[in-house]
Amino acid sequence: MIKDNVKALFAQLPAGVELVAAVKARDASEISEAAKAGVRIMGENYVQDLLRVYYSVKEPILWHFIGHLQTNKVRQIVDKIDMIETLDSMRLAKEIDKRCAAMGKVMPVLVEINIAEESAKTGVHFDDAADFVRSLKVYKNIRVEGLMTMGPRTASGEKMRPYFKKMKELFEKIKKQGLEGVDMKYLSMGMTSSYVAAVEEGANLVRIGTKIFGERNYD
Ligand SMILES: *Cc1c(COP(=O)(O)O)cnc(C)c1O
Numbered sequence: 001m002i003k004d005n006v007k008a009l010f011a012q013l014p015a016g017v018e019l020v021a022a023v024k025a026r027d028a029s030e031i032s033e034a035a036k037a038g039v040r041i042m043g044e045n046y047v048q049d050l051l052r053v054y055y056s057v058k059e060p061i062l063w064h065f066i067g068h069l070q071t072n073k074v075r076q077i078v079d080k081i082d083m084i085e086t087l088d089s090m091r092l093a094k095e096i097d098k099r100c101a102a103m104g105k106v107m108p109v110l111v112e113i114n115i116a117e118e119s120a121k122t123g124v125h126f127d128d129a130a131d132f133v134r135s136l137k138v139y140k141n142i143r144v145e146g147l148m149t150m151g152p153r154t155a156s157g158e159k160m161r162p163y164f165k166k167m168k169e170l171f172e173k174i175k176k177q178g179l180e181g182v183d184m185k186y187l188s189m190g191m192t193s194s195y196v197a198a199v200e201e202g203a204n205l206v207r208i209g210t211k212i213f214g215e216r217n218y219d
Contacts, residue, residue: 002030005212006037013206017199020064022191022209024049025216028056034212035059043085043207047073054080066148066207068122071095079103085110085148085188085207088122090135097139108145110188111136113170115163116152123149126166130174137181144179146186146205147171156193164189164201171202 009019020043021034031042031053042057044050045067054063062082069077069084071092078099087093087109100107111133114123124132133144149167151160167189175184188205190198195206209216 003037100141110148144182148188160194168202
């Protein structure tokens with residue numbers, strides 16, 4: 001049951017670690033159930049899915065966007081989303097900034113890092129991350145609040161640990177630079193198979209789907 005799964009997770013996560021329920025492929029009633037069990041943040045991957053459930057979930061929750069966001073879809077979601085965890089290009093930053101400026105909003109974002117340098121994957125490459133964050137300074141309607149990673153596609157569980165370590169080092173390095181308009185608060189990493197290792201390595205935002213809602217039929 002969703003309620004029991006959430007309870008078990010809360011019992012396990014240390015204080016200061018926030019749970020994001022990854023809700024792709026779930027319906028509004030499942031999302032409401034998670035909210036009633038105490039989940040404050042829902043993470044959605046797809047714009048169409050968000051629009052499908054957004055108005056049906058009545059509980060007071062926050063929405064994080066955790067999927068690959070196409071520039072031409074930004075307009076449809078900026079008013080509904082409380083954080084975009086997957087900022088991965090200047091082009092996308094520019095569009096988010098423009099749409100948020102138009103509605104007088106400052107969007108909290110995390111920069112998505114392609115930690116394994118996989119060419120087929122989205123995300124800013126590890127070595128470019130600090131420069132990328134610095135160059136976001138021109139966008140006044142975006143506030144960088146940390147980093148996010150999916151980890152390598154081919155690894156899960158314990159095999160993710162070295163990548164999580166690298167992420168934490170990068171997070172601390174950028175934080176130390178004390179950049180203007182940057183408030184390094186969140187390190188988002190860890191999913192059902194890997195959140196234990198992620199938290200041990202310094203994650204304070206974990207995105208969990210399967211362990212809350214059960215197996216799903218698609219990604
Ligand atoms: C699906 C998904 C998760 C959660 O994955 P589970 O293995 O079901 O816990 C986390 N983050 C992102 C970006 C996802 O797409």
